[in-house]
Amino acid sequence: MRVIVESDSETVARSAAVFVAALVRKKPTCVLGLATGGTPLGLYRELIRLHREEGLDFSRVTSFNLDEYVGLPPTHPQSYRYFMKSNFFDHINIDQRNTHVPDGRAEDFEEHAEEYERRIKEEGGIDLQVLGIGSDGHIAFNEPGSSLGSRTRLKTLTSETVRDNARFFDKPEEVPRLALTMGVGTILESRRCLLLACGKHKAEAIRATIEGPVTAQITASALQLHRDVVAVVDEEAATNLWRRDYYREVEQAQQALQSGKFKFLGQ
Numbered sequence: 001m002r003v004i005v006e007s008d009s010e011t012v013a014r015s016a017a018v019f020v021a022a023l024v025r026k027k028p029t030c031v032l033g034l035a036t037g038g039t040p041l042g043l044y045r046e047l048i049r050l051h052r053e054e055g056l057d058f059s060r061v062t063s064f065n066l067d068e069y070v071g072l073p074p075t076h077p078q079s080y081r082y083f084m085k086s087n088f089f090d091h092i093n094i095d096q097r098n099t100h101v102p103d104g105r106a107e108d109f110e111e112h113a114e115e116y117e118r119r120i121k122e123e124g125g126i127d128l129q130v131l132g133i134g135s136d137g138h139i140a141f142n143e144p145g146s147s148l149g150s151r152t153r154l155k156t157l158t159s160e161t162v163r164d165n166a167r168f169f170d171k172p173e174e175v176p177r178l179a180l181t182m183g184v185g186t187i188l189e190s191r192r193c194l195l196l197a198c199g200k201h202k203a204e205a206i207r208a209t210i211e212g213p214v215t216a217q218i219t220a221s222a223l224q225l226h227r228d229v230v231a232v233v234d235e236e237a238a239t240n241l242w243r244r245d246y247y248r249e250v251e252q253a254q255q256a257l258q259s260g261k262f263k264f265l266g267q
């Protein structure tokens with residue numbers, strides 16, 4: 001796993017946007033996997049800026065979101081469809097018919113989940129999946145104990161997640177207890193994963209994800225099995241990482257190699 005430690009959430013957002021923008025430029029028909037929550041907001045702001053100021057073109061991009069609350073209509077301000085529309089889609093030139101968010105009001109959730117998986121395959125799979133992480137180590141809504149081979153399905157949220165997400169609702173009892181979510185297995189099939197984390201409250205989950213054992217109790221740790229994961233975290237989220245200095249050295253060596261300034265032995 002490549003680990004990039006940035007000073008704060010602003011630099012995390014800019015650094016993450018570089019990866020997304022490079023893909024959109026290289027492959028204008030790419031398939032993006034997108035996430036909601038507080039963490040990717042800065043990334044979306046930066047991508048909107050790149051669209052406005054540098055003409056970053058999303059017109060042929062397709063997107064699939066990780067998850068959606070069960071029971072909320074797409075017009076509900078706390079639904080993830082609404083979140084994506086108001087924080088990202090409405091401000092870029094993506095064709096909104098090519099944006100996919102699971103339907104939290106589907107009549108048959110099992111059938112809808114299967115259809116969602118089918119649609120991802122039909123589009124050729126996800127090129128880059130943006131991920132936040134829960135304080136309980138979840139990716140998407142794959143709560144502790146989720147199968148590491150899981151596919152899109154219904155999931156019951158833990159009380160920790162309900163508490164974490166209550167800040168977006170007027171009253172804690174309004175937070176939905178169920179969500180439709182891509183599975184860990186679905187996420188692992190993406191060609192690249194971009195894991196973002198900011199703040200001290202993510203430090204333990206990030207340590208367990210990057211340096212702990214692979215376990216279904218921290219579903220993000222399954223990313224260790226993926227061949228191309230970039231984790232971009234801020235100093236606070238990196239607090240508990242034992243190998244911080246090494247990750248920095250790797251980035252410095254990488255930059256030196258790219259700029260032709262790497263000193264080979266004997267030179």
Ligand code: PGA
Nearest residue numbers: 037038039040132133134
């Ligand atoms: P956050 O949520 O970005 O709002 O911290 C992350 C998550 O629960 O996956």
